[in-house]
Amino acid sequence: MKVWPSLLTVAILAIIAWLGAGVLRLYAVFGIGIPYLAFIIFAIGFVNRLLKSGRSSRPSMAATGDRGGPENSSARRWRRLFREILFFRFFFDGLNVTKWLWLVSFIFYGSLLVIALRHLRLFLNRVPAWIQGLTSLDSLTQIGFPHTFVYITDILILLALAYAFVRLFLAASVKEMSPAFDWLPLFLLLGSVLSGIVMYYFLKVDIVSVKEFTVGLVTLKPFILRSVGSIFYVHIFLVSSMFVYLVLE
Known part of the structure; x- marks a missing residue:
């Protein structure tokens, strides 16, 4: 999807919510x-893509004559699938390395990983010490307004996304980026x-x-939350x- 239709789509989604x-x-x-529907779709879609990747990477031994070929091809396909789904690899595919x-x-993926791990404390009754330590390390920067602590990875991921946007816009302007x-x-x-x-x-x-x-969502005991905006x-x-x-996709 092109840049302006994509921006409009996300804006409409935000307005709908x-x-x-x-x-x-x-x-x-x-x-x-x-959230439950999205989790079900993600789980089914992820398993389905794994199964399709496994089936599409199994040529016959007679056709290849090489025991290592199909296995290596399968391994490559699986690694590519995990990178695309779990590591958002396609975000930087439009840019020259x-x-x-x-x-x-590195900053983007590292920040995303820390943010994801940091969010685990919201889903666990007992937060492990290593998550608490990671959160403490990530919140070393102290400011007075509007919050006591600001997470370093929040700043880093915004800078990484800003860089990606600028590079992508420049690449698109000189037609160096794939039209797809x-x-x-x-x-x-x-x-x-x-948000x-x-x-x-x-x-x-x-x-x-x-x-x-x-x-409550994780333990299948959901309730309606009205106290947040x-x-x-x-x-x-x-x-x-x-x-x-x-x-x-």
Whole structure:
């Protein structure tokens, strides 16, 4: 999908979640139904792609005459699938590889990993010591407003995404980028990151209530959460859309 249709699509998704939760008060739909549905689609789609990858990489021995060939081909396909789905590899496929791009890619993937691990504390009743330590290391930067601590990885992933956007726009302007490049996942991720940052730093959503809610989802004991603003449901909706895209694209 091209850049402007992709941006418009993500904006419409955010507006739908904002209207659905903030105006129509469809908390159960956007807080419970959609996350469960997205998880089911992601799980089925991920397994389906793994099975398809395994079947498509098994040529007959008679045709190849090489015992190592099919296995090596299968291993390559599986590694590629994991990179595309779990590591968002296609975000940087439209760019020519440079030393700066390697550095930005490392910052992006490293920040994304830390952020994902940091979010685990919202889904666990007892947070392991290593997650607490990781969170403490990530929140070394202290500021006075609008929050006491700012997570370093939040800044780094925004800088990495900004760099990717600038490079992609420049590449598109000089026609160095593949016409088939899809901007939608990049905007979905940017929307997820920005909504999370706005929710945490500026609107200061009640984290205790959010944790009770997410633990309820994980333990299959969901309940309707009304004490948070619509930005929370916008964030959940964009993240859910991102997971669905990863297995359906």
